[in-house]
Amino acid sequence: MHHPLRRTTVSRLPAVILQRKLATSSSSSKQPPELPPCDFVPDLAESKLGKFEIERIHKLNLNPSLKPYYSEPLLITQGHRQYVWDNKKRRYLDMFGGIVTTSVGHSHPxxxxxxxxxxxxxxxxxxxxxxxxxxxxxxxxxxxxxxxxxxxxxxxxxxxxxxxxxxxxxxxxxxxxxxxxxxxxxxxxxxxxxxxxxxxxxxxxxxxxxxxxxxxxxxxxxxxxxxxxxxxxxxxxxxxxxxxxxxxxxxxxxxxxxxxxxxxxxxxxxxxxxxxxxxxxxxxxxxxxxxxxxxxxxxxxxxxxxxxxxxxxxxxxxxxxxxxxxxxxxxxxxxxxxxxxxxxxxxxxxxxxxxxxxxxxxxxxxxxxxxxxxxxxxxxxxxxxxxxEKLQENSLRVGTLLLRKLAELRDGRFSDIVGDVRGKGLMIGLELMVSKERNHRTAVPMPVEQVNGIFEDCRSMGLIIGKGGPSGNVFRIKPPMCITEADVTFTVDVLKVAFERHYERLARSSQK
Ligand SMILES: Cc1ncc(COP(=O)(O)O)c(C=O)c1O
Missing domain, CATH: 3.40.640.10 (Type I PLP-dependent aspartate aminotransferase-like (Major domain))
Known part of the structure; x- marks a missing residue:
């Protein structure tokens, strides 16, 4: 018998539901939200090697099993508390903490x-x-x-x-x-x-x-x-x-x-x-x-x-x-x-x-x-x-807030694709499914290419999260424990926009 954890069949969001979704989305719901303010000024020195050379060395001299996230890999050059900067000095909210590792924040004084x-x-x-x-x-x-x-x-x-x-x-x-x-x-x-x-x-x-x-x-x-x-x-x-x-x-x-x-x-x-x-x-x-x-x-x-x-x-x-x-x-x-x-x-x-x-x-x-x-x-x-810094207490307070807000996405507009929200404190998972199917036994994990579309969109709006689960359809949110309520709001707002854009991509591909 097929174990539900292993199910990979691809199905599509029914066209009627999709049309209804798109008809009720406003243009402002697709605007990228603004990152919470941060007064830290990153070092403006240029990367010594440059991205092109780094990618060449990565292919030639590093473990070939290492597969960086994103179609255009992210070159991170600096970090401060819950934020990191790329080689173009663009700031991101780091909600993955270098795979659950940056516990108290980047470059803590x-x-x-x-x-x-x-x-x-x-x-x-x-x-x-x-x-x-x-x-x-x-x-x-x-x-x-x-x-x-x-x-x-x-x-x-x-x-x-x-x-x-x-x-x-x-x-x-x-x-x-x-x-x-x-x-x-x-x-x-x-x-x-x-x-x-x-x-x-x-x-x-x-x-x-x-x-x-x-x-x-x-x-x-x-x-x-x-x-x-x-x-x-x-x-x-x-x-x-x-x-x-x-x-x-x-x-x-x-x-x-x-x-x-x-x-x-x-x-x-x-x-x-x-x-x-x-x-x-x-x-x-x-x-x-x-x-x-x-x-x-x-x-x-x-x-x-x-x-x-x-x-x-x-x-x-x-x-x-x-x-x-x-x-x-x-x-x-x-x-x-x-x-x-x-x-x-x-x-x-x-x-x-x-x-x-x-x-x-x-x-x-x-x-x-x-x-x-x-x-x-x-x-x-x-x-x-x-x-x-009472980071355990912060994990509980801010993590519970984030969990509740994510659960609102699951139970509201995005109930057809957000199958589950779970975790405790700042150890959070959000599982993406493909259709409005409520029966856990027949619900189908969102195919990886669709998950990746949402994942890439989050990055483009300045939000870094992780992925996991046996079907690769779970967003893993495990940031440095110093994040704030403003970071929670930003994370949820970015996900909302990324989900709207996902519906648009589905609509475009169904018209082809
Ligand atoms: C639960 C758990 N145990 C053990 C390990 C292995 O740790 P390391 O990568 O430091 O060897 C990991 C790494 O992701 C982990 O998540």
Whole structure:
């Protein structure tokens, strides 16, 4: 049977609906909105190489797998807080934060000062000597976690953090098998690639083995779900599968799927279970409330460790909590972090309990850069900025406003193409569909060329967002956590104009 997440059939918006749409749009609804004011003046120096040369080098000398966004790739030359400038000094609102990484804002003055001070003092010594910065930072980071999570291992990327978590889970439990969710992304190293549940990230080469995937508990596109499932200010517009007076049918269904996988496919004892608190690359998929708690119990009953991948959801982004797992009422055995931890500085970490961490002493374990004084000073300053500028609170306030405004688009004029709006805080997804179909099982994802048309239009109006999801039809909105209400208004206004222009393109192509 065709899984709804994989459906790619193309259909068109019915001509009558389209005509009605165009008849009710005014010319002002297609005018590009103005970016909120910004008094920062970017450096006016010309790019050293020039765009043409950069594109030539990109083709010749860089990883051929790197595919920049946009038909005319964007050359970003400068950043300040939530804004970036291109090589023509044009300003954009960055609502993707370098893939959920610029957490406190581009070129934050405190970070500039920290990097300058620390690099004059000490950059690198390696862990064969002590340095003050990593100790101060480890204690500060551990203070952000509930006990007994207090042992930090620093490294350089999210993939490496998940590699280390995997190693510890296997070394600690003495078991080998690991379970993860379909549609999950956990990294691109040869041990995290098989953890991912998305085919486009898998190379046809022998990889680390021992991974099993269970159903993705997606209340919008999955087999079961409804309008009360998500821990979000915005619910699906899908009717609910729950029986009156019963628990959440979706949480129960997906927990049973996991139980089935555990009992039918795996040995009695497993090493662990990996999950993001909200799936990022997979298109901001949130699970039904209670699912992770049930998964935790099932994994524990088989001696496994619960590993929470907070690479995207950590550091206050989800608003109500500092870590996404806290919204699910569990304390994982291991938590992995990267991206927003360093606001773009190469830094990542794993935190676990003393006893799980001791599994790393069974052999030598080392990496050269982990806990480097410069990256530790940056990580420490990022934590201070999040607290001083109340960025978690801002994520909650501004993110909830944005979610609600996007939901108005879904429930109003654009209900035929905006299928779903979801997320928490500033971890937001907007899923584009092709027709007014309300039935989640038969609704069709908007084809990628149409999604790209809207995406390119947003860029042309000064709005940068991301894309994701298994059908490439989810806009991912995960900006630096310092955005303002004016940025929210601008984002929504740009999307409205881009959607109107999408209708016009459809009308033009239907006349051909
Ligand atoms: C949830 C999640 N885990 C792990 C990773 C891997 O991180 P990195 O690219 O730093 O290796 C990513 C990257 O996108 C991610 O989104």
């Amino acid at each position: 405190t970070l500039l000062e920290t990097i300058s001070r620390q690099s004059r003092k000490l950059w690198h010594v390696s862990s064969v000597y002590l340095n003050e910065e990593v100790h101060e930072y480890a204690a500060k980071l551990a203070n952000h976690f509930p006990e007994p999570l207090n042992n930090v291992i620093f490294c350089n990327s999210g993939s490496e953090a998940n590699d280390i978590a995997l190693l510890m889970a296997r070394s600690f439990t003495g078991a080998f098998d690991v379970v993860a969710l379909r549609n999950a992304y956990h990294g691109c190293s040869t041990s995290t690639m098989p953890l991912c549940g998305v085919g486009v990230w898998k190379f046809p080469v022998p990889l680390n083995f021992g991974f099993t995937h269970t159903a993705c508990p997606d209340p919008y596109r999955g087999r079961v779900g409804g309008r009360f499932c998500r821990d979000s200010p915005v619910q699906t517009n899908r009717s609910c599968d729950c029986k009156e007076g019963g628990g959440c049918a979706a949480a129960e269904y997906y927990a049973e799927e996991l139980e089935e996988v555990l009992s039918s496919t795996l040995p009695k004892r497993i090493a662990g279970f990996f999950a993001e608190s909200i799936q990022g690359v997979g298109g901001t998929v949130q699970y039904p409330k209670g699912f992770l708690q049930r998964a935790y119990e099932l994994v524990k009953a088989r001696g496994g460790l619960f590993i929470s991948d907070e690479v995207q959801t950590g550091f206050g982004r989800t608003g109500e909590h500092f870590w996404g797992f806290q919204g699910h009422g569990i304390v994982p055995d291991i938590v992995t972090m990267a991206k927003g931890i360093g606001n773009g500085f190469p830094l990542a970490a794993v935190i676990t309990t003393q006893s799980v961490a001791s599994s790393l002493t069974r052999a030598m374990h080392f990496n050269t850069f982990g806990g480097n004084p410069l990256s530790s000073a940056v990580g420490s300053a990022v934590l201070d900025i999040i607290e001083a």
